[in-house]
Amino acid sequence: MSRKAAAKTVKRILVVEDNEMNMKLFNDLLEVTGYEVMQSRNGYDAMEQAKKQKPDLVLMDIQLPEVTGTEVIKWFKADPDLKDIPVIAVTAHAMKEEERRIRESGCEYYMTKPISLPHFLETVAKFLKFPD
Numbered sequence: 399m400s401r402k403a404a405a406k407t408v409k410r411i412l413v414v415e416d417n418e419m420n421m422k423l424f425n426d427l428l429e430v431t432g433y434e435v436m437q438s439r440n441g442y443d444a445m446e447q448a449k450k451q452k453p454d455l456v457l458m459d460i461q462l463p464e465v466t467g468t469e470v471i472k473w474f475k476a477d478p479d480l481k482d483i484p485v486i487a488v489t490a491h492a493m494k495e496e497e498r499r500i501r502e503s504g505c506e507y508y509m510t511k512p513i514s515l516p517h518f519l520e521t522v523a524k525f526l527k528f529p530d
């Protein structure tokens with residue numbers, strides 16, 4: 399693939415995260431890897447942005463203001479336009495019961511903070527089939 403053609407297929411990731419330090423970490427890590435990042439800090443905004451921008455992948459924090467990431471994932475999965483976008487749920491604490499609820503929300507993958515950087519990037523790449 400030529401350089402020009404490759405530039406057109408940059409994968410776009412919507413990061414939903416209300417903690418600024420984590421947002422910066424995810425943003426910088428993904429950008430430096432070659433992805434385009436869109437940022438959202440709450441569930442309603444995430445839905446709105448996703449509908450407009452059609453990201454290739456969503457990274458979803460679970461502890462969010464107003465509506466939990468678990469609920470937002472259910473909205474995504476119930477929406478015909480959004481249901482096929484892979485969602486990786488990221489959460490700080492994983493009580494068994496909460497972990498079960500998150501998994502049942504329909505997310506494609508689930509990981510706990512603090513994230514392992516190699517595992518994180520590998521997982522993102524796997525869902526984006528990047529590089530291809």
Ligand code: MN
Binds near residue numbers: 416459461462
């Ligand atoms: Mn949070």
